[in-house]
Amino acid sequence: MKMAMIVAMDEDGCIGHQGDLPWRLKSDMQRFKSLTEADGFNAVIMGRKTWDSLPDSFRPLPERINIVMSRDINWTHDEAEVALYHGRAIEIAYAEGCDECWVIGGAQIYEMFIDRVEEIHVTTVHTSGSGDVEFPEWNRSEWMETVVEKLDADADNAHATTYSIWTKA
Numbered sequence: 001m002k003m004a005m006i007v008a009m010d011e012d013g014c015i016g017h018q019g020d021l022p023w024r025l026k027s028d029m030q031r032f033k034s035l036t037e038a039d040g041f042n043a044v045i046m047g048r049k050t051w052d053s054l055p056d057s058f059r060p061l062p063e064r065i066n067i068v069m070s071r072d073i074n075w076t077h078d079e080a081e082v083a084l085y086h087g088r089a090i091e092i093a094y095a096e097g098c099d100e101c102w103v104i105g106g107a108q109i110y111e112m113f114i115d116r117v118e119e120i121h122v123t124t125v126h127t128s129g130s131g132d133v134e135f136p137e138w139n140r141s142e143w144m145e146t147v148v149e150k151l152d153a154d155a156d157n158a159h160a161t162t163y164s165i166w167t168k169a
């Protein structure tokens with residue numbers, strides 16, 4: 001099972017603002033959907049706060065096993081699997097027979113999994129000071145960047161973006 005991470009961050013590493021995403025970027029949303037759904041049978045792992053931030057119409061994220069990390073032993077949801085520790089989240093994805101397991105945030109969950117993923121898919125949003133939650137410190141010198149796509153801002157995308165895939169160097 002492939003383990004990967006996907007994140008959009010601004011040039012300062014900001015990923016969230018007041019419990020939500022700081023920007024609306026249609027191109028990034030489409031990429032997120034297409035990568036995490038793919039053609040296979042995939043899982044997404046997220047923190048309970050990110051789960052709470054999803055609009056009702058996208059909760060659970062369709063066509064994917066939704067695994068929510070919480071330390072609250074009473075937290076349950078009919079349409080999500082709960083994991084109390086990170087090994088349990090991976091175990092659930094394996095047990096479900098997933099082809100790919102995507103770590104989709106937020107900051108606490110990225111920090112927990114950054115040493116366990118093979119790829120980090122980063123959309124750099126070309127702005128700064130976007131919010132109050134940051135991607136954890138990571139040693140980029142241990143990773144190799146492949147730039148995949150650069151897009152300008154337009155009516156559906158508030159900022160220009162660069163999409164890169166980082167793999168272990």
Ligand SMILES: NC(=O)c1ccc[n+]([C@@H]2O[C@H](COP(=O)([O-])OP(=O)(O)OC[C@H]3O[C@@H](n4cnc5c(N)ncnc54)[C@H](OP(=O)(O)O)[C@@H]3O)[C@@H](O)[C@H]2O)c1
Nearest residue numbers: 007008016019020021047048049050070071105106107108
């Ligand atoms: N830009 C992006 O790509 C992106 C992606 C995702 C999210 N975000 C943004 O990031 C922000 C949320 O990030 P966040 O860091 O505040 O929260 P988070 O990582 O989404 O969730 C944190 C929660 O995860 C659970 N948790 C943390 N460590 C755990 C552990 N060791 N074992 C079990 N459960 C654990 C806890 O849930 P309990 O409190 O229930 O115990 C904790 O409160 C939002 O603004 C969201 O919009 C941005």
